[in-house]
Amino acid sequence: MKPLALVAFALFVAALQSALLRWIGGGAYPLALVGACVVYVGLHGGNVEGSISAAGIGYVMDLMAGTPKGLMTFLAVLLFLLVRAVSAAVDVRSRSAFALLSGMGALFLSVGATILLRSVAAPETAPGAVLVPRMLLEALLTAALAPAALVGLRRVDALFHREEPGLLR
Numbered sequence: 503m504k505p506l507a508l509v510a511f512a513l514f515v516a517a518l519q520s521a522l523l524r525w526i527g528g529g530a531y532p533l534a535l536v537g538a539c540v541v542y543v544g545l546h547g548g549n550v551e552g553s554i555s556a557a558g559i560g561y562v563m564d565l566m567a568g569t570p571k572g573l574m575t576f577l578a579v580l581l582f583l584l585v586r587a588v589s590a591a592v593d594v595r596s597r598s599a600f601a602l603l604s605g606m607g608a609l610f611l612s613v614g615a616t617i618l619l620r621s622v623a624a625p626e627t628a629p630g631a632v633l634v635p636r637m638l639l640e641a642l643l644t645a646a647l648a649p650a651a652l653v654g655l656r657r658v659d660a661l662f663h664r665e666e667p668g669l670l671r
Contacts, residue, residue, distance in 0.1 A: 504551060505551050505554045508539065508547075508558070509555060509559055509561075511654060511655065512536050512562045515536055515539060515654070532636055532639060532643065533644055534608035534640055535647060535651045536559060536563050536566070537563075537581065537607045538651045538652070539559050540556050540607060541581070541603050542655045542659075544582045544586050545603075546659060547582075553579060556578045556579045556582035557579050559578055560576070560579060570619075573618060577610070577611050577614045577618075581607050601645045601646070601648040604644055604645055605644050605645025609637060609641035616633060616637070
């Protein structure tokens with residue numbers, strides 16, 4: 503049930519993000535707060551539940567971005583695995599560390615999608631290096647707003663962590 507709630511929250515974040523970005527700047531500013539949801543799952547989810555959540559959130563990214571089906575799902579699961587590896591090596595508890603990791607995750611998703619699309623698309627339609635400044639801006643804006651998404655993700659996570667009465671600590 504928790505993976506479904508996290509995917510629903512990611513869908514809510516994606517809808518809110520697209521509506522706000524449409525009215526603030528007309529789409530000129532990129533943002534990847536749904537990628538921050540994958541980073542959160544990588545930090546706080548279990549192996550099975552986290553990978554299912556990451557795949558579901560990646561599917562939401564596929565639907566919202568209009569990419570070929572499976573591209574963002576693949577990248578989201580890969581990001582989940584990378585975050586799991588980073589969290590095993592480095593302690594990520596603070597909001598600033600989560601923001602930094604979310605910004606790096608947004609950059610990973612953008613660069614990964616560009617590389618994969620460039621390798622399969624026709625040369626005249628393939629994305630190019632002209633998108634690099636936009637990718638960096640997306641990473642910075644995502645890192646700046648990731649702590650706000652963290653608050654919502656913690657609330658969703660708290661819905662599923664209830665202590666049973668009578669258990670000793």
